[in-house]
Amino acid sequence: MTSRSQSQPRRGGDRAFDIANTIFVVLVTILIGYPLVFIAAASISDPQAVDSGRVWLWPVDVTLDGYRRVFAESSIWRGYANTILYTVVGVVVHLLITLPCAYALSRKELVGRKGITWYILFTMLFSGGLIPTYLVVKSLGMLDTIWAIVIPGATGAWSILVARAFFKQSVPDELTEAARMDGANDIQIFFRMALPLAAPIIATLGLFHGVGLWNEYFKALIYLSSPDKYPLQLILREILIISQDASQGSDAGSASSNADQIRLAGLIKYAVMIVASVPLLIIYPFLQRFFTKGVLIGSVKE
Template sequence: MSLKTIPVKTNTPSGTARPVRAKQTLRDRYGDRVFSITATVVLLLSILAVVYPLYFIVIASISDPNAVYEGKVWLFPSGVTIEGYQRILADSRIWTGLGNTAIYTIVGTTISVTTILGGAYALSRKDMPGRKFLMLLFVITMFFDGGLITKYLVVRDLGMLNTIWAVVLPGAVGVWNLIIARSFFEHTIPDELREAAQMDGANDFRFFVKMVLPLSKPLIMLMIMIHVVAQWNSFFDALIFLNDDSKYPLQLVLRNILIQSDVSSTGTTGGDIASYAAAQRIAELTKYAMIVVSSLPLMIALPFMQKHFTKGALIGAVK
C-alpha cells in the first residue's frame, strides 16, 4: 500500500486548513493499466484475425502454389509470379462480367436508394394515413418468404427473365434498411421544419428534395454503401434468372472460371496444360487471383466512405 498526499485544503471547525491524504491501493494503481493492456492485446488479435487472411490471399496469389502447399508462404511471398492474374485478365469474359456488374451495381443502387428514401420518409410522417399498417406489411416480409419457386414464377410472369431487371428489382427494397431510414427521418427531421417550409409555399416533394435530402447525407452514404456491396457481390439471382453468358455479372463469371479450372485439374477435360500437376498449379493461382480481382474495387472504395457509414449507422439506429 502506498500513500499519496494531495495538496487540497479543507476548512476545519477551528478555521485552520489541513492537507487531505488520499489512500491508493496497489490494485487501484495497476487495475487500469492491466485493463488497458488486455484491451489492447484483444484488439490487436482481432485486427490480426481480420487482416491476415486478406494479406495471405494477396501474397498467395503471387506465390508458387507448391510453396503455398508446403507452408512456406505465411508472411512473405515465395516464388513470385503473376501468371494467375495474366490468365484471368486475358479472358474476355472477365471484362464483360466487370462491365455487367458495374451496370447492375449503378442501376440497382440507384433504384434501391431512391425507393428506400422515398418510402422511409413517407412512413416517418405521422400524418400519413395507414402508415402503421403499411409498416406491418413490410415487417411481415422479413419473417415470411414465398420461396425460390414462387419468386421465379413471379419474375417469369412479369417477363423479366434474362434481363437486368431480374437482377436489380427482386431485392430492391430491403426492409431493414427501410426501418433504419425511417428512424433517421423521425429523429432528425423535425415537424417544425416542414411546417415552416409549408408556410413559405413549399409542397411535400419540394420539401423532401430541397431540405430533407441535403440534411440526410450520412444516411444516403450509408444506403449507397450497403447496396453497392450487396450488388457487387450478388450472383445468386443472376444464376437463377439469367441464361445468357454475355449478361453474367463478374461474380458468376469468376465462379464459372473456377469450376472450369477445377474440372481441368482433374483431367476430365482437355486443355493447353499437359500434366495434372501443372493444371492443378494453374487452378490454385487462378483461385487466389480471382478473390483479389473481385474484392479489390470494394477494398479501394470503402475506406473513403467509412466515415459516412459509421455516422449514418449511428444516427439511423433503431432506438
C-alpha cells in the same frame, strides 16, 4: 482554460480498460485482416508453397501466372462492365424506392403508418420463396435482362426501417411544421430539407446494397441465360470450375501437363478472389467518413 477532468490523472481502472480495449481491437483487426493478407500473398505464390504451409504473410516463389490466366479471358472485362452496370443501376433503384418510403413512414401525419410498418416488417421474417419469385420474374418478362438482377430485392425491410429511423431523428416534426408555415409542401420538404441531410444514410444504404449486387451470382445463375450478360462473379466461378475440371481430368495428357494444370488451378483460385474484392476495397475508404457521421448523429445534443 483546462477543464477539471483533463487536469486529473486517469484512474487505474480507466487505464486498464484502455489497455484491454486496445488489445481487443488489435485482435479483431488481425482476425479480419489476416485472411485478406494471406489470399493476396497466396495469389502470387507457388501453389506448392501454399499447400505446404510456407506462405503466411509474404509470398513465396512469386509468380503472376494466375492473374495472367484470369485477365487473358475477354469475358472478365465484359463481366466487370456488366457488374458495374448492375451495381450502379441497382443502387439507384434501391435509393429511389427506399428513401421516399422511409421518409413517408417517418412522418406522424401519414395515415396508417404503423400498419404499413408492421406489414414491411412481416416481409423481413417471411417470403414467398425461390419458385414463386422465379414465376413472378418470368411472368413480368424480366428473364435474361438486367431487371431480373435489379428488381427482385430492390429494397428491403431493414433498409426502410433504418432510413425511417434516420429521418425521424434528423428531420424532426418541428422543422417540417416550420417549413409548412413558410409555404413548403411535402415534396419540397423532402428534396430541399430531408435529402441534403441524408448523405450518411444514402452512403450507408448504397454501399450495403452495392456490395450485395457486386457479389451477386445466384440471381444471375437462375435468371440469366446469355453469357454476354453474366456478371463478374458468375464468370469467375466458371473460370474456376473449368480450371479445376481441367486439372482433375483423366485425359489431361502427360504427367507434367497435368501437374501444370493443377498448379494453374491453385493460382486461379486465389487470383479470382482478389480480382473480385479489389474494387470494393478501393471504394470503401472514401465512404467511411459517412459511416462515422451516421453513427454520431443524435448521440450528442447541441
